Amino acid sequence: MSIKLPQKLMLLGSGELGKEFTIAAQRLGNYVIAVDRYPDAPAMQVADSFEVISMLSSDDLEAIVKKHQPDFIIPEIEAIRTEKLIEFEQRGITVIPTAAATNYTMNRDRIRELAHQQLGIRTAKYGYAVSLKELIAVSEEIGFPNVVKPVMSSSGKGQSVVQDKTEVEKAWNYAIANSRGDSQKVIVEEFINFEIEITLLTIKQWDAPTIFCSPIGHRQERGDYQESWQPAEISEDKILKAQEIAIKVTDALGGAGIFGVEFFITKDEVIFSELSPRPHDTGMVTLISQNLNEFELHLRAILNLPIPHIEQLGASASAVILASTKSDSITFAGVADALLEKDVDIRLFGKPNAHPYRRMGVALAKGVNVQDAREKATKAANKIKII
Ligand SMILES: Nc1ncnc2c1ncn2[C@@H]1O[C@H](COP(=O)(O)OP(=O)(O)OP(=O)(O)O)[C@@H](O)[C@H]1O
Numbered sequence: 001m002s003i004k005l006p007q008k009l010m011l012l013g014s015g016e017l018g019k020e021f022t023i024a025a026q027r028l029g030n031y032v033i034a035v036d037r038y039p040d041a042p043a044m045q046v047a048d049s050f051e052v053i054s055m056l057s058s059d060d061l062e063a064i065v066k067k068h069q070p071d072f073i074i075p076e077i078e079a080i081r082t083e084k085l086i087e088f089e090q091r092g093i094t095v096i097p098t099a100a101a102t103n104y105t106m107n108r109d110r111i112r113e114l115a116h117q118q119l120g121i122r123t124a125k126y127g128y129a130v131s132l133k134e135l136i137a138v139s140e141e142i143g144f145p146n147v148v149k150p151v152m153s154s155s156g157k158g159q160s161v162v163q164d165k166t167e168v169e170k171a172w173n174y175a176i177a178n179s180r181g182d183s184q185k186v187i188v189e190e191f192i193n194f195e196i197e198i199t200l201l202t203i204k205q206w207d208a209p210t211i212f213c214s215p216i217g218h219r220q221e222r223g224d225y226q227e228s229w230q231p232a233e234i235s236e237d238k239i240l241k242a243q244e245i246a247i248k249v250t251d252a253l254g255g256a257g258i259f260g261v262e263f264f265i266t267k268d269e270v271i272f273s274e275l276s277p278r279p280h281d282t283g284m285v286t287l288i289s290q291n292l293n294e295f296e297l298h299l300r301a302i303l304n305l306p307i308p309h310i311e312q313l314g315a316s317a318s319a320v321i322l323a324s325t326k327s328d329s330i331t332f333a334g335v336a337d338a339l340l341e342k343d344v345d346i347r348l349f350g351k352p353n354a355h356p357y358r359r360m361g362v363a364l365a366k367g368v369n370v371q372d373a374r375e376k377a378t379k380a381a382n383k384i385k386i387i
Pocket residue numbers: 124147149153154155156157159189190191192193197220223224225262273274
């Protein structure tokens with residue numbers, strides 16, 4: 001299959017990940033329509049055109065697809081009316097990686113059933129509940145501590161670690177209040193006391209075998225990533241095990257593009273957690289750590305362009321720059337100071353407003369080893385103040 005350039009790419013979600021993807025797409029002359037729920041979103045600032053709609057509305061999606069007639073629809077976030085994507089796919093538009101994959105991965109129960117029940121992959125022990133009463137019963141079965149999450153949510157929203165049965169009700173209320181749409185279902189997972197958690201960027205191609213990036217280690221707080229680094233310190237046999245699992249899951253989902261496959265690594269085990277059928281936030285480290293970053297890899301996989309070699313350029317890290325208060329006018333201080341250091345780079349996303357913990361930028365660094373790179377990235381991120 002040969003795809004002529006330029007192609008018309010419709011990006012559903014226009015945050016920081018979409019911005020870098022758009023830049024990669026533009027560099028090969030493609031036409032990008034950036035879509036999001038608010039104007040001036042990061043990717044809109046670099047795209048050819050933009051649309052502000054509710055991506056959960058079938059009618060809104062229909063209107064912009066009719067207007068722009070894209071060759072590809074490329075989801076950048078989870079919260080999309082994925083049933084509508086199935087319809088677009090049936091009408092001949094290529095949805096990345098596939099419309100079904102976007103539907104599976106936005107529902108924790110669906111992807112969990114696929115991985116565990118259908119493919120027999122090791123996951124944390126889990127159960128579901130649709131009422132507080134059920135949650136109390138399932139929690140006892142799974143044991144404590146456990147993790148309660150809405151079946152539909154992302155970036156840690158509505159998620160809590162439950163230490164004992166006195167905390168179950170609070171976890172239920174928090175999950176339901178932060179669940180996407182009107183879903184009233186939660187998943188309870190055994191708490192995995194991992195040594196490290198990783199993202200394995202997995203590139204599924206149309207006409208070539210699946211390939212991988214070197215694993216990325218990361219640290220999360222409140223269910224959101226704080227820093228990531230590459231290469232992650234895990235053994236070759238665990239990398240091979242993770243790759244084997246990633247192939248199984250992504251083959252079952254089909255299509256082409258990059259996937260961020262998340263694993264918990266314990267002393268003896270590689271435990272599948274979940275995956276994103278698109279670039280992963282922890283993968284922003286590849287903006288400094290590889291010859292081709294995750295966005296360029298996604299683009300090449302989508303457009304059936306060759307990826308002859310992925311080179312890992314040595315110990316690297318990323319650290320997030322978060323807002324601390326609500327604000328509609330954003331100014332950054334300390335950027336020059338952060339950039340004084342050798343092998344440090346900064347990305348500021350250009351989000352038009354801030355609220356506590358919103359990710360506004362990322363610091364990137366290379367170091368003599370992973371620890372050094374992590375320290376440099378965190379130090380640079382801490383120098384940047386949003387005023
Ligand atoms: N069963 C578990 N045991 C231990 N830690 C967990 C477990 N589930 C989740 N976590 C922690 O919470 C983080 C977020 O969980 P998860 O990836 O399921 O949420 P998410 O909302 O899908 O996040 P994102 O959309 O950012 O990937 C994990 O990266 C991990 O640090």
